Amino acid sequence: MTTGKTGAPHDRVDGRAKVTGQARYAGEFTAPDLVHGFVVTSAIARGKIVRIDAAEALALPGVLQVYTHENAPRLAWRDRSWRDMVAPGGSPLRPLHDAEVQFSGQPIALVVAESFELAREAAGLVKVDYEAAPHETRLAEVEAEAHEPARGKKGYTPPPKPRGRADEALAAAPVRVEATYEHPPLHHNPMEPHATTVIVEADGSLTIHDKTQGVTNSRDYVCKVFGLASDQVRVVTPFVGGGFGSGLRPQYQLFLAVLAARELRRSVRVVLSRQQMFTIGYRPWTRQRVALGAERDGRLRALIHEAVGNTSRFEDYCENVVPWSGVLYECPNTRLEYGVAALDLYTPIDARAPGAVTGLWALESAIDELADALDIDPLALRLKNYAEEDQDHRRPFSSKALRDCYREGAARFGWHRRSLAARSMREGALQIGWAMATGIWEAQQAPSQAKALLTADCRLHVASASGEIGPGTYTIMSQIAAEQLGLPLAAVRFELGDTALPPAMIQGGSATASSVGSAVLAVCRALQHSLLKLAQTMPDSPFGGRALEDVEFVDRSLRLCSGVAPAVPIAAIMRHAGLGSIAEQTTAIPDLARQSRYTSNAHSAVFVEVAVDEALGTVTVRRVVSAVAGGRILNPKTARSQILGGVVWGIGMALEEHSMLDHGLGRFVNHNLGEYHVPVHADVPAIDVVFVEERDDVVNPLGVKGLGEIGIVGVAAAIANAVFHATGRRIRELPITLDKLL
Amino acid sequence: MLPGMGDDTCAITLKVNGSTLRLQVAPWTTLLDLLRERLGLTGSKKGCDHGQCGACTVLVDGVRINSCLSLAVMRDGASVTTIEGLAEGDALHPLQQSFIEHDAFQCGYCTPGQLCSAVGLIAEGHAHSEDDIRELMSGNLCRCGAYPNIVAAIGQAMRPRRDA
Numbered sequence: 001m002t003t004g005k006t007g008a009p010h011d012r013v014d015g016r017a018k019v020t021g022q023a024r025y026a027g028e029f030t031a032p033d034l035v036h037g038f039v040v041t042s043a044i045a046r047g048k049i050v051r052i053d054a055a056e057a058l059a060l061p062g063v064l065q066v067y068t069h070e071n072a073p074r075l076a077w078r079d080r081s082w083r084d085m086v087a088p089g090g091s092p093l094r095p096l097h098d099a100e101v102q103f104s105g106q107p108i109a110l111v112v113a114e115s116f117e118l119a120r121e122a123a124g125l126v127k128v129d130y131e132a133a134p135h136e137t138r139l140a141e142v143e144a145e146a147h148e149p150a151r152g153k154k155g156y157t158p159p160p161k162p163r164g165r166a167d168e169a170l171a172a173a174p175v176r177v178e179a180t181y182e183h184p185p186l187h188h189n190p191m192e193p194h195a196t197t198v199i200v201e202a203d204g205s206l207t208i209h210d211k212t213q214g215v216t217n218s219r220d221y222v223c224k225v226f227g228l229a230s231d232q233v234r235v236v237t238p239f240v241g242g243g244f245g246s247g248l249r250p251q252y253q254l255f256l257a258v259l260a261a262r263e264l265r266r267s268v269r270v271v272l273s274r275q276q277m278f279t280i281g282y283r284p285w286t287r288q289r290v291a292l293g294a295e296r297d298g299r300l301r302a303l304i305h306e307a308v309g310n311t312s313r314f315e316d317y318c319e320n321v322v323p324w325s326g327v328l329y330e331c332p333n334t335r336l337e338y339g340v341a342a343l344d345l346y347t348p349i350d351a352r353a354p355g356a357v358t359g360l361w362a363l364e365s366a367i368d369e370l371a372d373a374l375d376i377d378p379l380a381l382r383l384k385n386y387a388e389e390d391q392d393h394r395r396p397f398s399s400k401a402l403r404d405c406y407r408e409g410a411a412r413f414g415w416h417r418r419s420l421a422a423r424s425m426r427e428g429a430l431q432i433g434w435a436m437a438t439g440i441w442e443a444q445q446a447p448s449q450a451k452a453l454l455t456a457d458c459r460l461h462v463a464s465a466s467g468e469i470g471p472g473t474y475t476i477m478s479q480i481a482a483e484q485l486g487l488p489l490a491a492v493r494f495e496l497g498d499t500a501l502p503p504a505m506i507q508g509g510s511a512t513a514s515s516v517g518s519a520v521l522a523v524c525r526a527l528q529h530s531l532l533k534l535a536q537t538m539p540d541s542p543f544g545g546r547a548l549e550d551v552e553f554v555d556r557s558l559r560l561c562s563g564v565a566p567a568v569p570i571a572a573i574m575r576h577a578g579l580g581s582i583a584e585q586t587t588a589i590p591d592l593a594r595q596s597r598y599t600s601n602a603h604s605a606v607f608v609e610v611a612v613d614e615a616l617g618t619v620t621v622r623r624v625v626s627a628v629a630g631g632r633i634l635n636p637k638t639a640r641s642q643i644l645g646g647v648v649w650g651i652g653m654a655l656e657e658h659s660m661l662d663h664g665l666g667r668f669v670n671h672n673l674g675e676y677h678v679p680v681h682a683d684v685p686a687i688d689v690v691f692v693e694e695r696d697d698v699v700n701p702l703g704v705k706g707l708g709e710i711g712i713v714g715v716a717a718a719i720a721n722a723v724f725h726a727t728g729r730r731i732r733e734l735p736i737t738l739d740k741l742l
Numbered sequence: 743m744l745p746g747m748g749d750d751t752c753a754i755t756l757k758v759n760g761s762t763l764r765l766q767v768a769p770w771t772t773l774l775d776l777l778r779e780r781l782g783l784t785g786s787k788k789g790c791d792h793g794q795c796g797a798c799t800v801l802v803d804g805v806r807i808n809s810c811l812s813l814a815v816m817r818d819g820a821s822v823t824t825i826e827g828l829a830e831g832d833a834l835h836p837l838q839q840s841f842i843e844h845d846a847f848q849c850g851y852c853t854p855g856q857l858c859s860a861v862g863l864i865a866e867g868h869a870h871s872e873d874d875i876r877e878l879m880s881g882n883l884c885r886c887g888a889y890p891n892i893v894a895a896i897g898q899a900m901r902p903r904r905d906a
């Protein structure tokens with residue numbers, strides 16, 4: 001068997017578990033004493049509960065308890081205790097805390113019963129009287145009151161200061177475009193609904209299986225809110241059925257399940273219904289204005305990008321919507337602004353490529369509008385304004401192979417055959433549109449730990465409390481470890497999703513490969529170091545005075561890179577040292593001193609072809625080419641899948657997805673998968689993914705940039721631009737449904 | 743009697759992945775909840791409970807159905823195959839193997855439903871092109887967006903394998 005390698009298209013190591021139904025998700029763990037909770041949610045958007053009557057529910061045999069604000073125990077007092085690792089500024093939701101209702105769908109009771117069906121039935125019997133207060137769920141009504149978001153959200157950076165004089169330069173520019181772009185709230189809808197199973201162990205401690213992108217975040221939240229020591233709570237989540245950001249913060253089913261388990265001293269499971277999946281966070285509703293001024297030859301003179309996204313009344317969710325506009329193109333005069341406006345809705349939460357998806361939808365639409373105004377090829381216009389350095393921070397890019405993305409993407413797509421004018425390509429009744437857009441995402445690394453145990457039979461166990469929401473964490477971490485120690489992939493077992501393991505960064509922002517991967521690399525290097533030292537003590541060792549750079553691990557053996565001496569099996573080294581195993585634990589910390597001298601971003605160029613039926617207004621995406629510069633690719637097979645997923649999300653955002661509010665009720669009304677349309681098989685064409693070569697030794701020791709987000713960024717703009725190219729109609733409000741084209 | 747279910751349970755017989763089971767079930771228990779909660783066969787997933795996502799797809803007498811839309815009592819005497827029953831011992835079903843090779847999943851939550859649905863699709867014999875597969879698999883949502891790989895995996899499994 002050959003050595004497992006990075007860069008090779010290995011099948012997923014957890015593939016068998018997933019295709020045989022053996023992979024176990026949060027709501028699938030069980031215990032002999034398990035009971036079921038079903039959540040009751042508020043029917044009004046704002047006001048007070050004046051009476052809550054659970055008598056009828058409690059009268060059903062088998063119903064154990066109904067928890068409401070009237071009988072729930074008093075818990076942590078300070079906001080700080082309710083704020084999780086990635087909470088935005090403000091006062092987090094405290095379920096069942098008091099009679100106040102702050103959004104429609106707020107959890108107001110939990111019914112616990114012996115069976116799921118019974119709990120659900122009883123939940124329908126809980127009677128609630130409200131005193132409703134006026135609510136506001138229309139963004140346009142509060143946009144003028146937008147404010148700078150309260151500090152506190154990790155990863156949020158306020159927009160950079162203006163450069164030059166954007167407004168004057170715009171007024172003076174010979175060619176100008178200016179428009180407002182909007183997209184509605186969008187719910188993540190991972191296929192696995194949010195779920196928590198709390199198992200009460202014999203000693204009273206809790207083992208919690210929670211749908212989360214960060215087991216440590218869930219554990220710490222439970223400890224702080226319920227006043228528990230960290231050794232009383234263990235969160236174990238080996239598989240997550242999709243997250244996309246919805247599992248970054250602890251959701252309310254975690255709180256409710258723990259509350260009931262502690263009160264009843266029984267194991268409890270709470271699973272949200274698909275309808276209730278519309279009562280948790282979402283990508284915020286955002287309106288943006290972009291104004292571009294250019295010379296007649298296409299050189300940008302002015303760029304203004306202003307955005308307002310919605311938040312709740314109690315927290316300031318915020319995201320990096322506008323900064324990309326200051327980085328992507330060369331422009332001497334820029335003004336970027338961002339604010340949030342409060343609605344009577346739940347707080348939004350990061351959704352796949354938060355901020356960038358939003359900002360690039362507007363920016364890349366506007367660039368296309370400018371190309372049209374100038375009568376210049378949209379790709380040529382982008383190349384003309386290509387930024388060679390980060391003008392906002394006045395520093396170089398650690399790497400930027402975006403030009404290669406443009407070139408290779410265009411070649412694969414056949415861009416040179418495109419005719420410039422809108423409405424110029426046709427196939428019978430179909431109007432054909434070809435267009436493109438650029439994508440960008442930040443390459444990030446956060447501190448993470450890993451431990452490793454190498455046994456004398458050359459089996460390696462590596463572990464870190466990371467997650468597997470679908471990117472292939474198990475697989476790429478196993479590849480990294482196998483490569484470092486010269487082992488076959490099958491000899492490595494990578495374990496994750498357990499707070500008993502060394503802590504890892506939360507799984508989000510496309511930073512798992514860079515952060516946890518660097519920790520795995522570091523712990524394997526530590527093992528290498530130990531093995532080399534042991535090998536040096538062997539009689540006639542060829543390794544005397546040699547450093548790690550002089551040796552390599554191949555086929556379960558250590559050898560000199562120069563190949564002048566025979567390889568020594570790892571098993572022989574350990575036997576000589578009399579060791580049955582070697583254990584290491586390491587923390588990988590980003591080299592901030594070095595990294596902060598550069599700007600590190602992943603980039604993409606996405607090309608799409610759409611067909612629009614002129615009589616029906618239906619839009620079909622017929623093909624997509626996504627060319628990505630994402631640093632080193634650890635596994636081309638799983639990497640391609642990440643980009644496919646991003647593109648599919650982009651198709652949904654452009655053409656289908658829309659969480660619709662009934663403003664009279666202040667409530668999302670299409671709260672099911674029949675009416676909230678996500679792309680299905682028939683909506684998704686062949687997608688061609690290209691990874692361009694990109695070396696980067698600054699971004700992290702592995703040279704990876706992360707791929708979970710970059711695939712979606714720019715896709716909505718590319719599709720909207722293609723619809724324009726096909727029809728001559730510029731749609732600036734997503735999704736582009738047929739009513740907007742007729 | 744099951745706790746909280748009254749005395750109104752019904753006796754049914756089901757063949758599940760080859761084993762014949764005699765069960766007392768409440769009339770309101772769906773086939774999906776029976777499989778997941780009573781029989782511990784959690785491979786069949788619940789994505790919506792409303793027949794809108796396909797995650798719960800199983801084969802009943804060889805035909806693919808959404809098990810969340812079927813009450814268990816309606817299936818008395820039927821033979822049910824779930825994802826746990828597709829492989830023969832250690833030997834994966836050709837579709838399972840093909841899904842792994844084509845990376846036809848990411849989080850894996852829709853995968854059992856996609857696989858059972860694909861088995862049903864092939865048995866129906868109506869899919870003759872990739873477009874047919876797309877159309878006839880559109881009841882099975884995949885939020886991870888593994889669609890192109892799922893279509894490729896099914897396409898490969900449909901072609902008679904040339905012996906190596």
Ligand code: FES
Pocket residue numbers: 787788789790791792793794795796797798799808809810811
């Ligand atoms: S759970 Fe049955 S179709 Fe969604």
Ligand code: FES
Pocket residue numbers: 191241242470846847848849850851852853883884885886887888
């Ligand atoms: S693999 Fe995640 S939903 Fe299909």
